[in-house]
């Protein structure tokens with residue numbers, strides 16, 4: 246099961262295909278029709294890549310598997326069956342958590358049934374909003390009218406073992422619209438809800454098209470809406486366990502918790518990345534696969550990605566995999582960046598094991614200042630719920646101190 250340093254690695258698989266292109270999205274995906282022949286080739290390429298990569302790292306077991314995108318449900322029942330069956334034969338010990346992302350328009354009965362049959366433990370559904378005028382303004386893929394039916398189906402196959410994404414700060418969204426979205430969604434009792442504040446990312450139509458300047462709510466109104474969403478979820482029994490994530494007890498995403506703890510992971514597919522950290526030195530390696538489906542499909546079968554231990558992949562030779570070394574300071578910063586997103590904070594024992602330092606001794610000034618403001622939890626090195634609202638400012642203080650830690 247071990248990665249190169251004896252630590253378990255999670256596995257992320259990227260499906261870079263969508264039925265359209267939403268104006269706010271900065272994930273790598275290309276629009277395709279459901280019958281596009283590249284979908285079949287892609288599953289074959291992924292399985293060949295998985296076999297090679299897992300063997301290169303000596304991995305036959307992963308704690309968690311996450312198939313995200315893009316839109317994995319666009320693969321349809323037949324291809325997801327082939328992908329999950331193929332991964333199952335490479336990983337004879339099933340992961341404790343297998344998540345598949347889906348969009349309502351392609352999450353039909355046969356897709357959900359196949360996922361369930363093949364051991365998927367958790368489905369993540371892109372709801373975003375039921376409000377059709379808001380959806381249209383951002384060219385959200387799919388139709389709001391289909392959502393209740395698909396949520397019923399997801400509930401039938403997964404009970405509460407599903408997550409739903411909602412977005413706040415959309416054009417045309419006000420308090421009433423948001424509360425209606427939450428009421429409609431919570432009627433299906435998802436175990437997990439991700440509540441994202443709409444963020445205009447560089448390079449997306451949301452920042453490039455001038456029409457959005459007039460359409461988007463002002464920043465303070467957008468913040469207010471997100472807080473209304475947070476409070477409504479908490480009143481309904483969902484605990485905020487990360488900046489944007491809420492769960493009923495026991496329904497947290499294990500895979501994402503592993504990211505926030507900076508555990509090792511491998512990624513497969515264009516735009517995916519993997520990070521392996523050596524616990525003995527506190528140094529690591531990250532690879533990122535080029536965001537190019539065609540290049541990925543045309544790369545030699547034996548190894549679209551592999552790093553370290555003398556294994557050099559053909560894609561790397563062609564500059565299709567970017568490999569970087571991560572030094573201790575970079576990794577300490579990333580550990581804070583990811584760890585303080587979570588209500589539990591970074592894992593203090595893992596920090597000592599990797600860096601030979603107590604985290605509290607690395608950022609004493611920042612912790613003291615934020616403790617004085619009442620924003621640090623009394624029981625552990627972590628931000629309180631209200632402190633999460635000022636995460637960026639807290640991290641700026643941490644980074645400044647960490648710059649000096651290793652000198």
Ligand code: SF4
Pocket residue numbers: 262263264265266267270271272274314315316348371386
């Ligand atoms: S469906 Fe999801 S991944 Fe695809 S373009 Fe829209 S937001 Fe992005």
